[in-house]
Amino acid sequence: MSAVVYRAPMINPRGANLYDAWIDGGLRVRDGRIEALGDFDAVMRVGEAHDRVETLEGVIVPGFADVHIHWVQHPVRGAFEEALMPWLREHIWPEETRYADQDFARAAAQRFFADTVRAGTVMGMSYSSAHAEAVRIADQARVGDWMVGDVVMEHGAPEALTRASVHEAVELDRRASGLGTERYVVSPRFALNCSPRLMAELGVYARVGGFHVQTHLSESPGEIREVLREFPDAEDYTDVYDRAGLLGPRSVLGHCVHLSPREWAVLRARGSWIAHCPSSNEALDSGRMDLEAVRRHGIPYALASDVGAGPSHSLLHVMQRYLDAHRAAGVAVSAVEALYRATLAGAECMGRDAVAGNLDAGKRADFVLLPAPGGQLDVEGWIGEWTRGGMAELEGRPLATWIAGARHDPPAAPPRTASA
Numbered sequence: 001m002s003a004v005v006y007r008a009p010m011i012n013p014r015g016a017n018l019y020d021a022w023i024d025g026g027l028r029v030r031d032g033r034i035e036a037l038g039d040f041d042a043v044m045r046v047g048e049a050h051d052r053v054e055t056l057e058g059v060i061v062p063g064f065a066d067v068h069i070h071w072v073q074h075p076v077r078g079a080f081e082e083a084l085m086p087w088l089r090e091h092i093w094p095e096e097t098r099y100a101d102q103d104f105a106r107a108a109a110q111r112f113f114a115d116t117v118r119a120g121t122v123m124g125m126s127y128s129s130a131h132a133e134a135v136r137i138a139d140q141a142r143v144g145d146w147m148v149g150d151v152v153m154e155h156g157a158p159e160a161l162t163r164a165s166v167h168e169a170v171e172l173d174r175r176a177s178g179l180g181t182e183r184y185v186v187s188p189r190f191a192l193n194c195s196p197r198l199m200a201e202l203g204v205y206a207r208v209g210g211f212h213v214q215t216h217l218s219e220s221p222g223e224i225r226e227v228l229r230e231f232p233d234a235e236d237y238t239d240v241y242d243r244a245g246l247l248g249p250r251s252v253l254g255h256c257v258h259l260s261p262r263e264w265a266v267l268r269a270r271g272s273w274i275a276h277c278p279s280s281n282e283a284l285d286s287g288r289m290d291l292e293a294v295r296r297h298g299i300p301y302a303l304a305s306d307v308g309a310g311p312s313h314s315l316l317h318v319m320q321r322y323l324d325a326h327r328a329a330g331v332a333v334s335a336v337e338a339l340y341r342a343t344l345a346g347a348e349c350m351g352r353d354a355v356a357g358n359l360d361a362g363k364r365a366d367f368v369l370l371p372a373p374g375g376q377l378d379v380e381g382w383i384g385e386w387t388r389g390g391m392a393e394l395e396g397r398p399l400a401t402w403i404a405g406a407r408h409d410p411p412a413a414p415p416r417t418a419s420a
């Protein structure tokens with residue numbers, strides 16, 4: 001098979017403030033994998049005569065990873081303004097009961113993946129509704145490299161969404177959907193929906209089976225108060241999950257906005273990841289994650305949209321809210337780091353960084369083309385430029401998205417009617 005060499009400026013994040021960039025870059029792709037990356041002339045020197053060169057108008061960066069998103073909330077993203085607990089009880093749980101209807105679920109899944117690919121997202125971790133069939137539907141409609149899990153709720157939610165045992169809650173669902181550890185993620189919704197016994201069962205299930213775990217931790221003050229009332233024996237919110245054995249290096253904890261020094265230390269000791277959701281925290285007025293503490297404790301984190309509390313599935317929008325929120329608090333963050341947190345860090349969080357997450361040779365050819373700002377190579381300035389604008393603008397900003405070497409162009413604009 002011959003290869004394609006894409007010629008364009010390129011940025012390849014390699015760490016929090018570490019990257020390579022080329023104003024005249026070359027990216028050789030063969031059979032969906034990246035074979036070489038670097039200066040265009042250097043890439044051509046090691047190529048073969050029949051390689052095809054395609055010059056692109058724009059800048060190539062890795063495709064985005066979203067490590068905390070509820071695909072079943074996509075239709076109502078940003079639709080309700082409330083604090084966390086009333087938002088869940090009054091709006092979100094009734095919405096999620098609709099996914100018992102498979103036709104509804106199929107249409108929603110197709111729309112979700114069309115929208116995420118359009119916005120440049122190539123991989124991620126998603127919460128589904130409580131329905132086993134909806135997990136299977138999401139996996140069948142999947143475009144890109146996704147893990148998905150049914151939210152496990154035992155009590156404290158509408159009866160149609162709750163299940164009582166780990167057998168009912170997970171094993172059955174996984175068999176029904178036929179997914180393995182690469183695709184299925186064990187997803188207790190959060191402490192307020194689960195008994196200690198069920199959480200412990202889920203912890204064993206995930207550890208023995210080698211599954212990732214995702215849940216919500218310490219998002220809003222009201223939620224934390226309820227958790228401490230419900231688990232009087234626990235040291236704190238983090239301890240509820242720690243006692244259940246739910247914290248490990250394959251655990252991804254959404255939010256972590258209001259943690260104590262003891263809790264940071266526990267997360268660090270367990271090697272768990274944070275899914276940092278700045279746009280969601282802003283939308284529900286939950287507070288700002290203490291980025292200085294996260295850095296001090298050396299806890300790994302990746303960015304995530306948390307749609308539907310997050311109002312947009314665009315990782316460019318999440319990067320914008322991340323930069324604004326922390327800078328407003330006087331914390332230094334670079335646009336270069338934002339790009340890393342929205343790409344390679346997500347792949348690391350998912351355990352996929354050996355095969356995806358940036359443009360290194362040998363990885364899957366997942367990348368997006370962003371508009372060329374022109375002028376001299378200015379990586380910090382260019383990334384800053386791409387994160388400017390409103391949500392709709394940011395969702396539509398990537399000019400094209402490649403997943404495993406296959407190009408996904410944005411859908412053509414709808415035809416204008418005569419009267420328009």
Ligand SMILES: [Zn+2]
Binds near residue numbers: 068070
């Ligand atoms: Zn969430």
